Amino acid sequence: MWPSRPAKLKKIFFMFSTILINIIFGCILNEILNIRVRNMALYKDSSILKYVPNWEGWDKIYKPSDIVPHSGIYKCTGCKKEITSNKGDRFPPQNHHQHGSLLSSIQWKIIIYTDTDGSYSY
Numbered sequence: 001m002w003p004s005r006p007a008k009l010k011k012i013f014f015m016f017s018t019i020l021i022n023i024i025f026g027c028i029l030n031e032i033l034n035i036r037v038r039n040m041a042l043y044k045d046s047s048i049l050k051y052v053p054n055w056e057g058w059d060k061i062y063k064p065s066d067i068v069p070h071s072g073i074y075k076c077t078g079c080k081k082e083i084t085s086n087k088g089d090r091f092p093p094q095n096h097h098q099h100g101s102l103l104s105s106i107q108w109k110i111i112i113y114t115d116t117d118g119s120y121s122y
């Protein structure tokens with residue numbers, strides 16, 4: 001026996017809402033996993049890095065297309081994506097990568113200061 005028309009509609013609505021909920025939770029999970037997977041730069045030899053916690057430049061934030069003040073590795077504060085940028089160049093434009101609705105806007109923060117001209121004397 002065929003289900004009645006309201007029962008059919010109820011079944012279709014249930015299937016549609018289940019798919020929608022799966023899509024929504026999938027997107028949320030994807031954003032969470034992206035944050036956890038890409039969360040730090042890697043290195044092998046710690047003797048080539050120097051711990052300098054008191055430099056004021058660590059806390060400065062830059063927007064897309066700002067001029068890069070120091071060569072180094074920068075991390076997006078929203079999604080944790082990392083880039084290398086050279087002093088005097090511009091940070092990638094706004095369309096460099098996309099953030100989902102749960103993340104803040106693209107902002108760059110230096111995580112590794114590189115001594116590209118050999119003048120940094122720590």
Ligand SMILES: [Zn+2]
Pocket residue numbers: 076077078079080081097098099106107
């Ligand atoms: Zn980002």
